[in-house]
Amino acid sequence: MTKNDKPLIYLAQSSKVLAKIISSSLEKLNYQVQIFTDGFSLLKSLLKESPNLIIADKNLEKIDGLELCSILKKGSSKADIPFILITSEDKVYDFWNDSYLANEALSITSQNLDLLLSQVEDLLKYKNLPINTFIQVEEEEKSKEIKVSEEEKLTGWLVNSMEKSSYYLNISQNLMKLYQDVRDLDMLVGNLFRLLYRACEYDMITLILDGQNAKVYKTGIEYFDQATIDEFWNICKTEYEQEAKKNHTIRYEEKSFIQIVNTFDQADSEISSKNDSKSQNKKLESYQAYTIKNGNEFVGTLHLTSRRKKIFNYKIQSSIDYILPSLANLLQEAVQRSELIEKESKIRKAFSKFVPEQVINDFLDSDGNSEAKNSNEKRNVVILMSDIRSFTSISEVNRPEDVVNFLNNYFTRMVDIVKKYGGTVDKFIGDAIMVLFGAPISYNDNAKRAVMAAIEMYAQLESIPCGQLKFPEGVKLDVGIGIHYGDVIVGQIGSTDKTSYTVIGDTVNLASRLEGLTKLYGAKIIISQAVNDELDDSMNILLLDSVKVKGKKESVLIYRADEKALPKKFTQAYEKGFKSYNEGAFTLAIPYFEKALEILPNDKAAKLMLERCNEFAINKPENWDGAVALTSK
Secondary structure (H helix, E strand, C coil): CCCCCEEEEEECCCHHHHHHHHHHHHHHHHHHEEECCCCCHHHHHHHHCCEEEEEEEECCCCCCCCHHHHHHHCCCCCCCCCEEEECCCCHHHHHHHHCCEEECCECCCCHHHHHHHCCCCCCCHCCCCCCCCCCCCCCCHHHHCCCCCHHHEEEEHHHHHHHHHHHHHHHHHHHHHHHHHCCCCCHHHHHHHHHHHHHHHEEEEEECCCCEEEEEECHHHHHHHHHHHHHHHHHHHHHHHHCCCCCCCCCCEEEECCCCCHCCCHHHHHHHHCCHHHHCCCCEEEEEEEEECCCCCCEEEEEECCCCCCCCCCHHHHHHHHHHHHHHHHHHHHHHHHHHHHHHHHHHHHHCCCCHHHHHHHCCCCCCCHHHCCCCCCCCCCCEEEEEECCHHHHHHCCCCHHHHCCCHHHHHHHHHHCCCEEEEEEEEEEEEEEEECCCCCCCCCHHHHHHHHHHHHHHHCCCCCCCCCCCCCCCHHHHHEEEEEEEEEEEECCCEEEEEEEHHHHHHHHHHHHHHHHCCCCCEEEEEEHHCCCCCCCEEEEEEEEEECCCCCCCCEEEEEECCCCCCCCCHHHHHHHHHHHHHHHHHHHHHHHHHHHCCCCHHHHHHHHHHHHHCCCCCCCCCEEEEECCC
16 A cells, blocks of 8 residues: 555556556545556566556557566566456457456557546455465565665566476466376276375375266375274264265275376385385374366265375465366266176166177167157068977977076077177077167168078087987977068067066067978078068069968068079079969979979978969969968968
8 A cells, every 4th residue: 555545556557548547546536656658567566565556458569468467476576466458359259268367357448537536446345366376475585684786676577487398387287198008997096096196196096987976096005004084084074074065875995096196207116215105104194185076076075194294285286277178077977987897788788699790789779769769660671580499399309407508598599690790689489589780780681681691590500419309209409480570669668667678569579480380391591572582683582472461461472581592493493482372373283393392202282282283273362363262470
């Protein structure tokens, strides 16, 4: 305060007109104003006296307003003087970004001085302190009567400013390095502990990250007795639970890092002396806790302690406060990633026995529509039904444990093949397998994948070990496979207590009927017209018949699929015979089916069609449309 008890304001303004307008307005409010035309002159005057407030224009000669603010706020003993940075430029956005150290930053003209005057009165009235700065008064230095020159003082301020700017930059750079570990929470926390050790050389640290299962990370506990460790943990736990305010029982998952400070580029002797066995009996003298929040969202708590007294001075606390906002965002992202990885691991473990790895990858990498995929929806899906022939008879002559052991081996082989071709095992029904191609992941060639999988499943039968399983006379391991393609409802289906991802619809029923027809036609694999329409010429397919399966009024063309092509003369004879049969020319069809049987005497389909032709030639069906109605499943 001046001798007139008028608050003294330093005004640095290169425009004489604007300086006169501002100073006159301030003097009318009973302030004393000293005007400077450049930043360096103001800085030199500060060595002799301390004004109550400083107003500086951004654009000044020698030292501009931004530089002046930085020197005072980050490097001098005058950092507590309120500082208003002004500009008359239009680039307000850049000005505000560059002026974060000032108490206030205003864009003014001669027309809006009221705002400036209002801010001056507020700052002097409430004595606001500057933000984002280190204000650490060394009491020892105050007691020393050391005379230094003005040049030395100015040099000291500049050096301090640069040092503290460098310090902030170093913290920011080290914090940025942590972002490369965001995918690995454990590694991130370990490197964070190392970074914090550089800042304050703590003795023990605990980080508690919020969640249903709170994740607890510790280091330094190896140097203390159990009683001290427990005492520190109880303090950490109490403060965390007060902040968390959970309505559920909190469970902790703990992980400790051993000798984490030894990873620094420090002399081993220093670390050893600091953490020698005597520290087991040392008391903890300093403690500091920090609440970590990302906006209003609680992330966790950080707890540091040391055997040294008053270790957490203003500089250390300011350093940690400086990194907490960025750290909160980083830790929250890492926790979320960790939780997603845990969920993914559970999904993979649950589905790996039924779903191929690529299907799981595609499902997890989907474009955020997982909720829609899990809801019930109508979709075109290929259904494959596989069933072991005469399994009831086989089960009757074997011990249950032998049957179960065989089924486990059998299912393992079959599921591996299904996964290979991108299918999903929907369920096991006794000895039957229901497979989906097109849910949850769909491909452009679902039908072809299903047929190729069916061919390989049948080809693998001979290599499946039967163990102690016995077969009734005349029975061998055999399967029938039916494949249909059509609309189904797919999603989580079931009760409120139990649901499963499955499909419902007539497509499923027809696939089951086609599997049953393999016994009648002697084919290993029977597919529908809808499946055949999706295949290319590389598949070995033969049109067998037109049927109306039990429960359906509409006819369905059915085909057999084989790994190897049937004899060409057989397929030609069968196809010509079926054409005549389908048109109602049963007598004309008979020679063709007879020729087919000459080539493959044991073909059940040719025998069946020949029998029908002989019967229908005598007793022609009424309203013949080419399809025969089947009464059995």
